[in-house]
Amino acid sequence: MKYVTGIFAALLAVLLLFMYPLYEQARSQDKLANAVVQGAAVRFVDNVRTKGYITPRIYEEFNAQLAATGNQYDVELEHLHKRYSPDYSDPADPATFRGSFTTFYDGFYNEQILPVLFPDNGRSSDDPSRRYTMQVGDYIGIRLKNVNRTAAVQLWDFLMNDNTEENAAILMNYEGMVLNEDY
Template sequence: MVKYLSIPFASVIAVLLLFFFPLQSTYEQQDQMAYNLSYNAVTNFVDSVRNKGYISPMMYSDFTRELGATNNLFDIQMEHKAKRYNPIYKDPTDEATFTGAAEVYYDAVYQQTILYTLFPDNGVSDFDPSRKYYLKEGDFFTVTVRNTNTTKAKLLSDFLTNGNSVDPTRIDIPYGGIVNNENY
């Protein structure tokens, strides 16, 4: 009786060892390659924006095309924190009471506004300066990229562990920094 039960059990173990685990390893490597490509695309885009001081439609299109090469779907979130100064007065109604100091604060501009500047509905050429989104030196610019699709590695992992992942995110890249230059 034990002999008859050991053959199916050994067959199941052999299938797992010879098929599923190498397949899982291959899919994990694909996810790692997709992460590396995405990370390079994000860092190149953000560093380019920080060094130039603007975003053009061509820069954003190239960025999304590089992300698309990973065969994943992404949620891209851009944020621009514009540096502003608020002068400090002893009496706000009298300009003569200026203390010589100022508060620094940041106004946040998000994805929707940036994309509307890059891709307006007015049919203007891609090379028109009005389609560039400008930043100033000292501003902060950040991009966060997350995959929204379930990768093959995640599907196989859920199958093998009998899990049900609610969050398919395998690639999550936040990157940003201070704008270094205004190279208009």
């Protein structure tokens, strides 16, 4: 019985003196990565909002800032283009215009944005055709989440004898309205 108690005390001491500080250090690394990701996303979206466009250089600088955290991210861009539709009592008769408009948004995502930024035409990154443009009143947003298992998630799973299905320890959503058309 004394040996079992001694072994248990030794395991508890190792757990408290080694594993828990290691886990807390990994969690603080995730918190720092989250702060870097948040800052990079805010700078990227605010830069795009004030310019009214995205260039390959702006997007690559943003990705370089994300890479500095040592994590891999799923980046989802969203551009909501503002559109107006006139209101008619009878859509087939233009004379029935009610004098008002309905506002709606067309959504554009990575599938539409990235081919403009990175086409297969060999043009330089400064070429105006590689600029994704937006209009004042549109919305630009970004969603980020890490796709790799961070050290904190791995240590937590080890300590709890668990298998966390969700890898995302770093999540970020940010969006805003386009304020300028500087192109």
